[in-house]
Amino acid sequence: MTEIGLPSGVRACLFDLDGVLTPTALVHAAAWKEMFDDFLRQRDGDDFRPFDATADYDAYVDGRPRADGVRTFLASRDTQLPEGEEDDPPDAQTVHGLGNRKNELVLEKIRVEGVQAYPGSVRYVEAVRAAGLRTAVVSSSANCRDVLVSAGIEHLMEVRVDGTTIRERGLRGKPKPDTFLEAAQDLGVDPAQCAVFEDALVGMDAGRAGRFGYVVGVDRVGQAEELRKHGADTVVTDLAELIGVPA
Template sequence: MTNAPTDLTGPRQSPGTSNTLLGRVFEAVLFDMDGTLVDSTSAVNRSWRRWADEAGLGESFRGARHGVPARQMLATLVPADQVNQAVNRLTEFELADTADITILPGAGELLTSIPEHRRAIVTSATRALCRVRLTASGVPTVATVVTIEDTSRGKPFPEPFLAAAQRLGVDPARCLVVEDAPAGLEAAHAAGCSTIGVEGTHAAADLIADIVVPSLDRLRILVQEDGVRVELLPA
Protein backbone atom coordinates (compact mmCIF):
# COMPACT_ATOMS: atom_id res chain seq x y z
CA MET A 1 0.00 0.00 0.00
CA THR A 2 1.15 3.55 -0.70
CA ASN A 3 0.97 6.44 1.69
CA ALA A 4 -1.70 9.11 1.41
CA PRO A 5 -0.63 12.18 -0.58
CA THR A 6 1.55 14.63 1.31
CA ASP A 7 1.22 18.33 0.49
CA LEU A 8 4.75 19.62 0.95
CA THR A 9 3.57 23.22 1.06
CA GLY A 10 1.23 22.60 3.98
CA PRO A 11 1.72 21.96 7.67
CA ARG A 12 1.55 18.15 7.53
CA GLN A 13 5.06 17.74 6.10
CA SER A 14 7.84 20.09 5.12
CA PRO A 15 10.92 19.42 2.97
CA GLY A 16 13.43 17.28 4.82
CA THR A 17 10.88 15.42 6.94
CA SER A 18 11.48 11.68 6.85
CA ASN A 19 9.45 9.61 4.41
CA THR A 20 9.73 5.96 3.39
CA LEU A 21 10.69 7.06 -0.12
CA LEU A 22 13.43 9.43 0.98
CA GLY A 23 16.82 7.84 1.46
CA ARG A 24 15.95 4.82 -0.69
CA VAL A 25 18.15 3.95 -3.64
CA PHE A 26 16.32 3.44 -6.94
CA GLU A 27 17.65 1.73 -10.03
CA ALA A 28 15.70 4.01 -12.39
CA VAL A 29 13.31 6.95 -12.60
CA LEU A 30 10.36 6.69 -15.00
CA PHE A 31 8.69 9.93 -16.06
CA ASP A 32 5.28 10.54 -17.55
CA MET A 33 5.33 13.17 -20.30
CA ASP A 34 2.16 15.30 -20.57
CA GLY A 35 1.57 17.25 -17.37
CA THR A 36 4.78 15.98 -15.79
CA LEU A 37 7.62 17.02 -18.10
CA VAL A 38 5.58 18.96 -20.64
CA ASP A 39 2.74 21.45 -20.23
CA SER A 40 0.48 20.49 -23.13
CA THR A 41 -2.86 20.87 -21.37
CA SER A 42 -4.15 23.71 -23.55
CA ALA A 43 -3.18 21.91 -26.76
CA VAL A 44 -4.74 18.65 -25.54
CA ASN A 45 -7.98 20.38 -24.60
CA ARG A 46 -8.14 22.28 -27.91
CA SER A 47 -7.60 19.12 -29.94
CA TRP A 48 -10.23 17.15 -28.06
CA ARG A 49 -12.68 20.05 -28.28
CA ARG A 50 -12.17 20.26 -32.07
CA TRP A 51 -12.70 16.52 -32.39
CA ALA A 52 -15.81 16.55 -30.18
CA ASP A 53 -17.33 19.47 -32.08
CA GLU A 54 -16.66 17.77 -35.41
CA ALA A 55 -18.12 14.51 -34.06
CA GLY A 56 -21.27 16.35 -33.02
CA LEU A 57 -20.96 15.60 -29.31
CA GLY A 58 -21.58 19.20 -28.33
CA GLU A 59 -22.18 19.90 -24.67
CA SER A 60 -22.37 16.18 -23.85
CA PHE A 61 -18.57 15.98 -24.12
CA ARG A 62 -17.02 16.59 -20.70
CA GLY A 63 -13.41 16.83 -21.82
CA ALA A 64 -10.44 14.50 -22.10
CA ARG A 65 -9.43 12.31 -19.19
CA HIS A 66 -5.77 13.19 -18.80
CA GLY A 67 -3.33 10.33 -18.42
CA VAL A 68 -5.50 7.76 -20.20
CA PRO A 69 -4.68 6.64 -23.79
CA ALA A 70 -6.87 8.38 -26.35
CA ARG A 71 -8.08 5.12 -27.87
CA GLN A 72 -9.37 3.91 -24.50
CA MET A 73 -11.35 7.09 -23.97
CA LEU A 74 -12.63 7.30 -27.55
CA ALA A 75 -13.92 3.74 -27.25
CA THR A 76 -16.33 5.03 -24.60
CA LEU A 77 -17.57 7.84 -26.85
CA VAL A 78 -18.13 6.30 -30.30
CA PRO A 79 -19.30 2.92 -31.65
CA ALA A 80 -16.59 0.26 -31.93
CA ASP A 81 -16.49 0.44 -35.72
CA GLN A 82 -15.72 4.19 -35.55
CA VAL A 83 -12.88 4.11 -33.02
CA ASN A 84 -10.05 3.85 -35.54
CA GLN A 85 -11.42 6.76 -37.54
CA ALA A 86 -11.82 8.83 -34.37
CA VAL A 87 -8.26 8.04 -33.25
CA ASN A 88 -6.86 9.06 -36.65
CA ARG A 89 -8.81 12.32 -36.69
CA LEU A 90 -7.88 13.26 -33.14
CA THR A 91 -4.24 12.45 -33.90
CA GLU A 92 -4.33 14.83 -36.86
CA PHE A 93 -5.52 17.63 -34.60
CA GLU A 94 -2.95 16.86 -31.89
CA LEU A 95 0.03 16.60 -34.22
CA ALA A 96 -0.86 19.95 -35.78
CA ASP A 97 -1.31 21.83 -32.50
CA THR A 98 2.00 22.64 -30.80
CA ALA A 99 1.12 26.18 -29.74
CA ASP A 100 2.17 27.05 -26.17
CA ILE A 101 3.56 23.58 -25.42
CA THR A 102 6.37 24.20 -22.94
CA ILE A 103 8.73 22.32 -20.64
CA LEU A 104 7.61 22.40 -17.01
CA PRO A 105 9.75 23.99 -14.26
CA GLY A 106 12.55 21.74 -13.08
CA ALA A 107 11.95 19.05 -15.71
CA GLY A 108 15.06 19.71 -17.76
CA GLU A 109 17.38 19.90 -14.78
CA LEU A 110 15.93 16.75 -13.22
CA LEU A 111 16.20 14.71 -16.41
CA THR A 112 19.76 15.74 -17.17
CA SER A 113 20.86 14.88 -13.64
CA ILE A 114 19.99 11.21 -14.16
CA PRO A 115 22.29 8.86 -16.12
CA GLU A 116 20.84 7.64 -19.42
CA HIS A 117 20.64 4.01 -18.30
CA ARG A 118 18.56 4.99 -15.26
CA ARG A 119 15.84 7.12 -16.86
CA ALA A 120 12.88 6.65 -19.20
CA ILE A 121 9.77 8.44 -20.43
CA VAL A 122 6.52 6.46 -20.26
CA THR A 123 3.62 8.13 -22.07
CA SER A 124 0.08 7.38 -23.20
CA ALA A 125 0.79 9.34 -26.39
CA THR A 126 1.70 7.78 -29.72
CA ARG A 127 5.33 7.73 -30.80
CA ALA A 128 4.77 10.52 -33.34
CA LEU A 129 2.88 12.73 -30.89
CA CYS A 130 5.47 12.12 -28.19
CA ARG A 131 8.25 13.20 -30.54
CA VAL A 132 6.34 16.34 -31.60
CA ARG A 133 5.65 17.46 -28.03
CA LEU A 134 9.13 16.72 -26.71
CA THR A 135 10.63 18.69 -29.61
CA ALA A 136 8.19 21.59 -29.25
CA SER A 137 8.85 21.88 -25.51
CA GLY A 138 12.62 21.45 -25.63
CA VAL A 139 12.73 18.47 -23.24
CA PRO A 140 16.24 16.91 -23.27
CA THR A 141 16.53 13.80 -25.45
CA VAL A 142 15.91 10.55 -23.58
CA ALA A 143 16.92 7.24 -25.19
CA THR A 144 14.31 4.99 -23.56
CA VAL A 145 10.76 6.05 -24.41
CA VAL A 146 7.72 3.80 -24.03
CA THR A 147 4.60 4.94 -25.91
CA ILE A 148 1.08 3.55 -26.19
CA GLU A 149 2.19 1.64 -29.30
CA ASP A 150 4.72 -0.36 -27.30
CA THR A 151 2.31 -2.13 -24.92
CA SER A 152 -0.84 -4.20 -25.14
CA ARG A 153 -2.64 -2.01 -22.59
CA GLY A 154 -2.02 1.56 -21.50
CA LYS A 155 -2.41 3.32 -18.18
CA PRO A 156 -4.04 2.66 -15.70
CA PHE A 157 -2.74 -0.86 -16.41
CA PRO A 158 0.86 -1.62 -15.35
CA GLU A 159 2.22 -2.71 -18.73
CA PRO A 160 3.81 0.64 -19.74
CA PHE A 161 5.95 0.86 -16.60
CA LEU A 162 6.79 -2.83 -16.68
CA ALA A 163 7.96 -2.39 -20.28
CA ALA A 164 10.16 0.57 -19.34
CA ALA A 165 11.76 -1.34 -16.47
CA GLN A 166 12.41 -4.30 -18.74
CA ARG A 167 14.06 -2.11 -21.37
CA LEU A 168 16.32 -0.59 -18.75
CA GLY A 169 17.04 -4.02 -17.29
CA VAL A 170 15.89 -3.10 -13.79
CA ASP A 171 13.45 -4.42 -11.20
CA PRO A 172 10.11 -2.50 -11.30
CA ALA A 173 10.07 -2.61 -7.48
CA ARG A 174 13.22 -0.50 -7.53
CA CYS A 175 11.84 2.08 -9.94
CA LEU A 176 10.54 5.52 -9.01
CA VAL A 177 7.66 6.81 -11.14
CA VAL A 178 6.96 10.55 -11.49
CA GLU A 179 3.38 11.20 -12.62
CA ASP A 180 0.74 13.92 -12.68
CA ALA A 181 -2.40 11.85 -13.27
CA PRO A 182 -4.36 9.38 -11.14
CA ALA A 183 -4.43 6.85 -13.99
CA GLY A 184 -0.65 6.95 -14.29
CA LEU A 185 -0.15 6.59 -10.56
CA GLU A 186 -2.56 3.66 -10.52
CA ALA A 187 -0.51 2.02 -13.28
CA ALA A 188 2.72 2.62 -11.34
CA HIS A 189 1.27 1.12 -8.16
CA ALA A 190 0.09 -1.93 -10.10
CA ALA A 191 3.61 -2.34 -11.52
CA GLY A 192 5.06 -2.31 -8.00
CA CYS A 193 6.87 1.02 -8.37
CA SER A 194 7.29 3.81 -5.83
CA THR A 195 5.61 7.06 -6.81
CA ILE A 196 5.88 10.84 -6.78
CA GLY A 197 2.78 12.78 -7.76
CA VAL A 198 3.12 16.22 -9.37
CA GLU A 199 0.35 18.78 -8.95
CA GLY A 200 -0.91 20.76 -11.93
CA THR A 201 -3.26 18.78 -14.11
CA HIS A 202 -4.83 17.43 -10.92
CA ALA A 203 -5.02 18.72 -7.37
CA ALA A 204 -2.86 17.12 -4.67
CA ALA A 205 -5.92 15.55 -3.06
CA ASP A 206 -6.53 13.53 -6.25
CA LEU A 207 -3.02 12.08 -6.38
CA ILE A 208 -2.40 8.90 -4.41
CA ALA A 209 1.39 8.68 -4.22
CA ASP A 210 4.23 8.20 -1.75
CA ILE A 211 4.97 11.93 -2.03
CA VAL A 212 3.14 14.74 -3.82
CA VAL A 213 5.05 17.85 -4.89
CA PRO A 214 3.81 21.11 -6.40
CA SER A 215 6.44 20.98 -9.19
CA LEU A 216 9.57 19.15 -10.28
CA ASP A 217 11.81 22.00 -9.16
CA ARG A 218 11.15 20.82 -5.59
CA LEU A 219 13.11 17.63 -6.35
CA ARG A 220 16.80 16.84 -6.66
CA ILE A 221 18.35 13.57 -7.78
CA LEU A 222 21.57 12.37 -6.17
CA VAL A 223 23.49 9.83 -8.26
CA GLN A 224 25.55 7.10 -6.65
CA GLU A 225 27.19 3.91 -7.88
CA ASP A 226 24.22 1.61 -7.26
CA GLY A 227 21.43 3.97 -8.30
CA VAL A 228 19.83 7.30 -7.51
CA ARG A 229 18.21 8.92 -4.47
CA VAL A 230 15.68 11.72 -4.36
CA GLU A 231 15.82 14.78 -2.13
CA LEU A 232 13.15 17.38 -1.42
CA LEU A 233 14.16 21.02 -1.72
CA PRO A 234 12.66 23.93 0.24
CA ALA A 235 10.18 26.16 -1.55
Protein backbone atom coordinates in the same frame (compact mmCIF):
# COMPACT_ATOMS: atom_id res chain seq x y z
CA MET B 1 15.51 10.38 1.24
CA THR B 2 18.26 11.31 -1.19
CA GLU B 3 19.17 14.80 -2.44
CA ILE B 4 16.81 14.24 -5.40
CA GLY B 5 13.85 13.54 -3.12
CA LEU B 6 13.65 9.78 -3.63
CA PRO B 7 14.27 6.73 -1.43
CA SER B 8 17.89 5.57 -1.52
CA GLY B 9 17.02 2.29 -3.25
CA VAL B 10 15.66 3.94 -6.40
CA ARG B 11 17.90 3.40 -9.45
CA ALA B 12 15.67 4.60 -12.28
CA CYS B 13 13.02 7.25 -12.96
CA LEU B 14 10.08 6.63 -15.30
CA PHE B 15 8.49 9.89 -16.43
CA ASP B 16 5.12 10.44 -18.03
CA LEU B 17 5.33 13.07 -20.77
CA ASP B 18 2.20 15.22 -21.03
CA GLY B 19 1.75 17.24 -17.85
CA VAL B 20 4.96 15.97 -16.22
CA LEU B 21 7.76 16.89 -18.62
CA THR B 22 5.83 19.18 -20.98
CA PRO B 23 2.59 21.22 -20.75
CA THR B 24 1.13 19.29 -23.67
CA ALA B 25 -1.63 17.85 -21.46
CA LEU B 26 -3.38 21.19 -22.04
CA VAL B 27 -2.93 20.79 -25.80
CA HIS B 28 -4.36 17.27 -25.68
CA ALA B 29 -7.32 18.39 -23.56
CA ALA B 30 -8.12 21.17 -26.04
CA ALA B 31 -7.89 18.76 -28.99
CA TRP B 32 -10.13 16.18 -27.30
CA LYS B 33 -12.69 18.90 -26.56
CA GLU B 34 -12.71 20.22 -30.12
CA MET B 35 -13.07 16.74 -31.60
CA PHE B 36 -15.74 15.47 -29.20
CA ASP B 37 -17.74 18.71 -29.30
CA ASP B 38 -17.86 18.52 -33.10
CA PHE B 39 -19.02 14.90 -32.90
CA LEU B 40 -21.64 15.61 -30.21
CA ARG B 41 -22.92 18.70 -32.03
CA GLN B 42 -23.41 16.71 -35.22
CA ARG B 43 -25.19 13.96 -33.29
CA ASP B 44 -27.33 16.01 -30.87
CA GLY B 45 -27.62 19.46 -32.46
CA ASP B 46 -26.83 22.76 -30.79
CA ASP B 47 -28.27 21.59 -27.45
CA PHE B 48 -25.50 19.00 -27.07
CA ARG B 49 -23.71 18.59 -23.72
CA PRO B 50 -20.08 19.64 -24.36
CA PHE B 51 -16.99 17.67 -23.42
CA ASP B 52 -15.53 19.13 -20.22
CA ALA B 53 -11.80 19.71 -20.81
CA THR B 54 -11.13 19.23 -17.09
CA ALA B 55 -13.60 16.76 -15.61
CA ASP B 56 -14.18 14.58 -18.68
CA TYR B 57 -10.53 14.75 -19.69
CA ASP B 58 -9.33 13.63 -16.25
CA ALA B 59 -11.94 10.90 -15.86
CA TYR B 60 -12.05 9.34 -19.30
CA VAL B 61 -9.08 10.12 -21.54
CA ASP B 62 -6.07 11.48 -19.63
CA GLY B 63 -3.18 9.02 -19.79
CA ARG B 64 -5.03 6.40 -21.82
CA PRO B 65 -4.14 5.22 -25.32
CA ARG B 66 -6.08 7.25 -27.88
CA ALA B 67 -8.63 4.60 -28.87
CA ASP B 68 -9.25 3.70 -25.22
CA GLY B 69 -9.96 7.37 -24.50
CA VAL B 70 -12.52 7.50 -27.30
CA ARG B 71 -14.25 4.32 -26.10
CA THR B 72 -14.27 5.33 -22.43
CA PHE B 73 -15.71 8.79 -23.01
CA LEU B 74 -18.33 7.55 -25.47
CA ALA B 75 -19.37 4.88 -22.94
CA SER B 76 -19.89 7.67 -20.37
CA ARG B 77 -22.45 9.13 -22.80
CA ASP B 78 -24.06 5.72 -23.46
CA THR B 79 -22.67 5.75 -27.00
CA GLN B 80 -20.93 3.08 -29.03
CA LEU B 81 -19.33 3.36 -32.46
CA PRO B 82 -17.84 0.73 -34.78
CA GLU B 83 -14.14 0.20 -34.09
CA GLY B 84 -13.10 0.79 -37.69
CA GLU B 85 -9.45 0.45 -38.72
CA GLU B 86 -6.33 2.18 -37.38
CA ASP B 87 -5.91 4.09 -40.64
CA ASP B 88 -9.52 5.32 -40.82
CA PRO B 89 -9.80 8.88 -42.19
CA PRO B 90 -10.40 11.57 -39.54
CA ASP B 91 -13.98 12.13 -40.73
CA ALA B 92 -14.97 8.48 -40.25
CA GLN B 93 -17.63 7.90 -37.57
CA THR B 94 -15.63 5.12 -35.91
CA VAL B 95 -13.52 4.83 -32.77
CA HIS B 96 -10.32 5.06 -34.79
CA GLY B 97 -11.72 7.80 -37.01
CA LEU B 98 -12.46 10.03 -34.01
CA GLY B 99 -9.07 9.20 -32.52
CA ASN B 100 -7.32 10.12 -35.77
CA ARG B 101 -9.22 13.41 -35.92
CA LYS B 102 -8.06 14.22 -32.39
CA ASN B 103 -4.49 13.36 -33.40
CA GLU B 104 -4.70 15.68 -36.40
CA LEU B 105 -5.77 18.51 -34.12
CA VAL B 106 -2.95 17.84 -31.66
CA LEU B 107 -0.30 17.81 -34.37
CA GLU B 108 -1.62 21.07 -35.81
CA LYS B 109 -1.60 22.75 -32.39
CA ILE B 110 1.96 21.54 -31.74
CA ARG B 111 3.07 22.73 -35.18
CA VAL B 112 1.57 26.18 -34.69
CA GLU B 113 2.28 26.70 -31.00
CA GLY B 114 5.45 24.62 -30.51
CA VAL B 115 6.37 22.80 -27.31
CA GLN B 116 8.56 23.80 -24.40
CA ALA B 117 9.43 21.58 -21.46
CA TYR B 118 8.65 22.67 -17.92
CA PRO B 119 11.90 24.31 -16.72
CA GLY B 120 11.59 22.67 -13.31
CA SER B 121 11.22 19.26 -14.92
CA VAL B 122 14.36 19.79 -17.00
CA ARG B 123 16.30 20.80 -13.88
CA TYR B 124 15.07 17.73 -12.07
CA VAL B 125 15.84 15.25 -14.84
CA GLU B 126 19.32 16.73 -15.18
CA ALA B 127 19.81 16.30 -11.40
CA VAL B 128 18.58 12.71 -11.62
CA ARG B 129 21.06 11.90 -14.38
CA ALA B 130 23.88 13.66 -12.51
CA ALA B 131 23.09 11.42 -9.53
CA GLY B 132 23.59 8.36 -11.76
CA LEU B 133 19.99 7.23 -12.11
CA ARG B 134 18.57 5.80 -15.33
CA THR B 135 15.73 7.60 -17.15
CA ALA B 136 12.78 6.65 -19.36
CA VAL B 137 9.74 8.41 -20.73
CA VAL B 138 6.46 6.48 -20.63
CA SER B 139 3.57 7.95 -22.60
CA SER B 140 0.40 6.75 -24.27
CA SER B 141 0.96 9.29 -27.05
CA ALA B 142 2.12 8.13 -30.48
CA ASN B 143 3.57 11.64 -30.88
CA CYS B 144 5.90 11.27 -27.91
CA ARG B 145 9.15 11.45 -29.85
CA ASP B 146 8.03 14.50 -31.85
CA VAL B 147 7.19 16.31 -28.60
CA LEU B 148 10.51 15.36 -26.99
CA VAL B 149 12.41 16.64 -30.02
CA SER B 150 10.36 19.85 -30.21
CA ALA B 151 10.96 20.49 -26.52
CA GLY B 152 14.69 19.73 -26.84
CA ILE B 153 14.75 17.01 -24.19
CA GLU B 154 14.97 13.77 -26.18
CA HIS B 155 18.62 13.36 -25.15
CA LEU B 156 17.63 13.21 -21.47
CA MET B 157 15.70 9.94 -21.91
CA GLU B 158 17.51 6.63 -22.37
CA VAL B 159 14.33 4.66 -23.12
CA ARG B 160 11.03 5.67 -24.72
CA VAL B 161 7.85 3.61 -24.34
CA ASP B 162 4.96 5.34 -26.10
CA GLY B 163 1.85 4.84 -28.17
CA THR B 164 3.85 3.31 -31.00
CA THR B 165 5.50 0.87 -28.58
CA ILE B 166 2.09 -0.05 -27.17
CA ARG B 167 0.85 -0.99 -30.64
CA GLU B 168 4.02 -2.80 -31.76
CA ARG B 169 4.47 -4.82 -28.57
CA GLY B 170 0.80 -5.43 -27.81
CA LEU B 171 0.91 -3.71 -24.42
CA ARG B 172 -2.12 -2.70 -22.39
CA GLY B 173 -2.35 1.03 -21.72
CA LYS B 174 -2.75 2.77 -18.37
CA PRO B 175 -4.27 2.15 -15.85
CA LYS B 176 -2.59 -1.22 -16.46
CA PRO B 177 1.11 -1.10 -15.50
CA ASP B 178 2.40 -2.69 -18.73
CA THR B 179 4.04 0.42 -20.20
CA PHE B 180 5.95 1.28 -17.03
CA LEU B 181 6.97 -2.36 -16.57
CA GLU B 182 8.21 -2.42 -20.16
CA ALA B 183 10.33 0.69 -19.56
CA ALA B 184 11.83 -0.82 -16.42
CA GLN B 185 12.65 -3.98 -18.34
CA ASP B 186 14.23 -2.02 -21.19
CA LEU B 187 16.39 -0.22 -18.63
CA GLY B 188 17.27 -3.49 -16.91
CA VAL B 189 16.02 -2.26 -13.53
CA ASP B 190 13.62 -4.05 -11.18
CA PRO B 191 10.28 -2.22 -10.77
CA ALA B 192 10.84 -2.03 -7.01
CA GLN B 193 13.90 0.10 -7.75
CA CYS B 194 12.01 2.51 -10.04
CA ALA B 195 10.17 5.74 -9.29
CA VAL B 196 7.13 6.64 -11.41
CA PHE B 197 6.27 10.29 -12.11
CA GLU B 198 2.68 10.92 -13.25
CA ASP B 199 0.02 13.63 -13.33
CA ALA B 200 -2.88 11.41 -14.42
CA LEU B 201 -5.02 9.38 -12.03
CA VAL B 202 -4.76 6.33 -14.30
CA GLY B 203 -0.98 6.79 -14.13
CA MET B 204 -1.13 6.62 -10.34
CA ASP B 205 -3.15 3.42 -10.65
CA ALA B 206 -0.55 1.97 -13.03
CA GLY B 207 2.29 2.88 -10.68
CA ARG B 208 0.64 1.11 -7.78
CA ALA B 209 -0.45 -1.91 -9.83
CA GLY B 210 3.12 -2.43 -11.01
CA ARG B 211 4.48 -2.41 -7.44
CA PHE B 212 7.02 0.29 -8.25
CA GLY B 213 9.27 1.51 -5.49
CA TYR B 214 7.98 5.09 -5.34
CA VAL B 215 5.20 7.02 -7.04
CA VAL B 216 5.33 10.80 -7.44
CA GLY B 217 2.12 12.64 -8.28
CA VAL B 218 2.54 15.89 -10.22
CA ASP B 219 -0.38 18.20 -9.52
CA ARG B 220 -0.78 20.75 -12.31
CA VAL B 221 -4.56 21.19 -12.00
CA GLY B 222 -5.41 21.13 -8.29
CA GLN B 223 -6.09 17.41 -7.78
CA ALA B 224 -3.49 16.64 -5.11
CA GLU B 225 -5.92 14.76 -2.87
CA GLU B 226 -7.13 12.59 -5.75
CA LEU B 227 -3.54 11.77 -6.70
CA ARG B 228 -2.90 10.63 -3.14
CA LYS B 229 -6.08 8.55 -3.10
CA HIS B 230 -4.89 6.82 -6.27
CA GLY B 231 -1.55 5.88 -4.73
CA ALA B 232 0.93 8.76 -4.83
CA ASP B 233 3.63 8.51 -2.17
CA THR B 234 4.18 12.25 -2.48
CA VAL B 235 2.62 15.07 -4.52
CA VAL B 236 4.40 18.12 -5.91
CA THR B 237 3.26 20.94 -8.17
CA ASP B 238 6.62 20.96 -9.98
CA LEU B 239 9.44 18.43 -10.04
CA ALA B 240 11.94 21.10 -9.00
CA GLU B 241 10.39 20.95 -5.53
CA LEU B 242 12.05 17.57 -5.08
CA ILE B 243 15.49 19.15 -5.26
CA GLY B 244 14.57 22.23 -3.28
CA VAL B 245 14.92 24.83 -6.03
CA PRO B 246 12.33 27.23 -7.50
CA ALA B 247 10.42 25.96 -10.53
